[in-house]
Amino acid sequence: MILPIIELAGLHKEYGIQPSSVVALRDVSLSIEKGEFVAIMGASGSGKSTLMNILGCLDVPTKGTYRLLGEEVGILNRDELAKIRNIRIGFVFQSFNLLARTSALENVELPLLYNSSVSPKSARQRALSALSMVDLSDRSHHSPQELSGGQQQRVAIARAIVNDPILILADEPTGNLDSAKSEEIMAIFQDLNNRGITIVLVTHEEDIALCCKRKIMFRDGHLVNDAMIPHQRVCSPAKEIS
Amino acid sequence: MRALTVTTIAFRSIRRNPLRSILTMLGIVIGVGAVIAMLGVGKGAKDAIRSQIAALGTNVVMVMPGAFTSSGARVEAGTTSRLTLEDIRAIQSSCPAVAHVSPIARSGAQLKYSNQNWRTSVYGAYPGYFDIRDWRVAEGSAFTDVEERASAKVCVIGATVALNLCGEQSAVGAVIRIRNLPFKVIGVLAEKGQNATGQDQDDIVIAPFSTVQKKLTGSIFVNSIITSAISSTSIDDARSQINEAMVAQRKGVGGDGVDYTIRTQTELASTAESTAKTMSMLLASIAAVSLLVGGIGIMNIMLVSVAERTREIGIRMAVGAQGFDILTQFLIESIVLSVLGGIAGIVFGVSTALGIGILQHWPVAVSISSIALGFGFSFVIGVFFGWYPARRASRLNPIVALRYE
16 A cells, blocks of 8 residues: 555644643644645635644644654654655745845755755756756846746745655745746646646635645634545646746 | 855855944954964063073172162162172172172263263173173173272273264274273173163173272272072072171171162063063953954844844755754854954954064064964854854744744
């Protein structure tokens, strides 16, 4: 039997100290297999960001277990979590979160800087090929402020895939982009998904969710709906005019 | 994370705020500069004092009139000299550790030669004086016991006196007038230069003691007694033997206690060196204070830098930077900042030391070890004061840091 990429059982997350604590996630159980493309939806405050933080190993659950490729994550310390983030997970944020005044190439190289098994020379090679996968080879020496929003998000995606992760977590990746650029970003995600990378994506937009294969709804910290999307909408990689 | 990359990142962030970085470094620059200048000037001053003390003579023990610490009050030295030739004889006969003894009779006098005039001090001393003070006669010769016994009107003159009376001509053989008495110049002393207090040691005339006593001072007392010990290890023996001889001499004539002071060359040296030490201590405290203030400045700026770059820290942590990576990054930044200040401080310190040397005519000795020390200091300060901000950065919560605006 193939291990699921993500396996959540009875996941519970509370912030603060009782009795004034806030419960962000209540008894969430969920399993995501390799190659899935999951959209997570819900109003703000529904617990999706908390879930993403836990899935991304940036936070640990208060109760319940989270297994990433069968490995229990809740018991790991800060540095072990950092290591998992580095080699297993790629992050894409709504606000891109690129380092300012740093070239696209160096931004993409950043995760490899913290991976001691990659030499500086092969880091450069891998960063260049990641940039070419998002079609930005000609912008490798531009800094983020010299790039458009769509291009910045493509640099962020290149950064997310440079360490060959098994899982990409995207927190509203199209939230700051217009529909044409959103389409383009989703096309890249679909391409990566077709190459076998598992993607979990948070979105508010229904038509973005329709580009995924599975949709999970959250409300008040509860998982309320989990369904496959019958007809995945295929996004066309329209060329961006820059 | 690789050292080279981290150092590059550190340099980049320092370059991003040039003015801020320079102002931060300033404390370290002054601190390290003061350390280097202190060591350079201190070493130079010590060397200078050593050579000046050595110029005094070899293994010198002096007896001066007046008890310097009589009942806790200092009796005016030289006003009532009670040292006599009897004391000289007592020292000569009962002090085996003493090699040479000479009385000194000093008198200010007007000198004349042809149409030149010069006022200077005339010293009356035994021929042994030249050995005690290790003073060579450059031209002609010194007087001997024969001239001393005969109270011959001969003299040996210093280079300054020779220049002022005879100009470029040879002074040997000239008959000069000291208080209108004719004295024949039989030798010119080798130049000694200035002493520790800036006095010209070459502005002197030395004549046989008996001559000076009879013809110029007319006193039975001597101004002081100068002796030399037989070796550098017997200076203390010589001192105590002289003291015993002096006490015995005073008992013999029914004198009343100690009315003289004995000073050795080592004592004079330590007094002079303590002055140099005070100077060094002053510079050392400037150095310590500015290094401390500089370090606090670095800590302050690093805390600001960590706060400004909270989001960057969050991004780095999200993509897999461990606490140690962040700690190293900020620690190296603070070390680079401090060491750059240190290097500027070394340049500043060396040029200050050399500047003092040129302006004050001081032999300044800047050593490699003092440069290494300055460099080491700046490194240690970078680590010490960078530690807390770096640690704080490394302990940030990535979720909070990522959301930081």
